[in-house]
Amino acid sequence: MEPSLSIPLRLYREGSASFYSTDLEHLRKMGLSYTKAPVFYNPRMKLNRDVTVSVVRSIGAESAADLMAASGVRPLRLALEAGVNEVAANDSNCLAVHVIRMNARLNGVRMRITCSDARLEAERMASEGIRVRYLDLDPFGSPAPFLDSFLRAVKRGGLIGVTATDTPPLFGIYPEKLFRYYGVVGRKIPPHKEFGIRALISFAARIAARLDLVIRPVLSYGREHYVRVFLSVDRGPSISNRVLRESLGWVEVCDDGYKFHTGVEIPRAECGELMGPIWLDQITDLTFLNSVNPLNAEVESLISAIASEVGGPPLYIRLDDICSRLRVRMPKIREVISSLREKGYFASRTHLEPLGIKTNASRAEVEEVVRNLTAS
Ligand SMILES: C[S@@+](CC[C@H](N)C(=O)[O-])C[C@H]1O[C@@H](n2cnc3c(N)ncnc32)[C@H](O)[C@@H]1O
Known part of the structure; x- marks a missing residue:
């Protein structure tokens, strides 16, 4: 069904702006997704x-x-x-x-x-x-x-x-x-x-x-x-x-x-x-x-997550991937990261993936850390 121009507008507020756009609630009631909004x-x-x-x-x-x-x-x-x-x-x-x-x-x-x-x-x-x-x-x-x-x-x-x-x-x-x-x-x-x-x-x-x-x-x-x-x-x-x-x-x-x-x-x-x-x-x-002054707490938390990843290698590895290869239970990601840091490696989480780790340790070294953590 084509959206009709008779779909009403609604007044929204975001940040300091007040603005009209398609009434998304009305659209939803018509069974249409927001992607079909005329505006x-x-x-x-x-x-x-x-x-x-x-x-x-x-x-x-x-x-x-x-x-x-x-x-x-x-x-x-x-x-x-x-x-x-x-x-x-x-x-x-x-x-x-x-x-x-x-x-x-x-x-x-x-x-x-x-x-x-x-x-x-x-x-x-x-x-x-x-x-x-x-x-x-x-x-x-x-x-x-x-x-x-x-x-x-x-x-x-x-x-x-x-x-x-x-x-x-x-x-x-x-x-x-x-x-x-x-x-x-x-x-x-x-x-x-x-x-x-x-x-x-x-x-x-x-x-x-x-x-x-x-x-x-x-x-x-x-x-x-x-x-x-x-x-x-x-x-x-x-x-x-x-x-x-x-x-x-x-x-x-x-x-x-x-x-x-x-x-x-x-x-x-x-x-x-x-x-x-x-x-x-x-x-x-x-x-x-560091020069970006975050507008609110959500931006601040995203920026600080990103900051902790800078300096890592180009791609993260995934703890679930490592554990399924090793067929071991999954240790806590923060314990894996601390162990890698204790060994002198760069290690951080990534905002992109809950089980992702950015580290310059080799896969064999990460596997060893995971084995040690799951054996204890
Ligand atoms: C994802 S929306 C943009 C949302 C907007 N920037 C915001 O922050 O709310 C994409 C917009 O691009 C417009 N659009 C699609 N193709 C276009 C084109 N070739 N030239 C100009 N606008 C286009 C659509 O009409 C739509 O309004």
């Missing part, structure tokens, strides 16, 4: 927007745009809570754009509001030289078709925040689509969530390189049904060459653990299946992270 709004993505506000506030951006703005809640919040002076909102759904205009008036926020395809709008911004310091990319599903035009619309020295909800391909559940959309060879492995984030960043780095741009991830995380990366964007063909050489690479999935090969060329396999090219360098910059 899209997903309250479950509030944390995503809270993190965005925290990040944009920290960089002191004077200009920002959401070219897939739906109700306009994100650009409104950037204006009201992150103090951005020049805000632009666009959507290809002109009904949504009508609602954005209403919402901008309601909040007394001046915004550039357009109804266009996001790629055309980004290209237009770039060609007219009105690039923004912060650009948000928040599509339905994959950001891959939009990155090229969006990167052109970011000011050099600016940031792009990318959300991807097409996690099945990124996580290697659909390997063909992972290759088709992101140019990455892979299939689902136990640390699939971090693999997916690294596949997305690798894709962005290669798209940026075609434009003589260089991206660097400053903050990356995964939550519920999506992954999110904030990338700094700069000019520099020569830096871009170096980044591709030093930050991209391949993971070899071997029986005794993951081996990492830096560089874009396909390496010679030594012990297992090769997957890549993925981003092997840090996916979060600790200095940047």
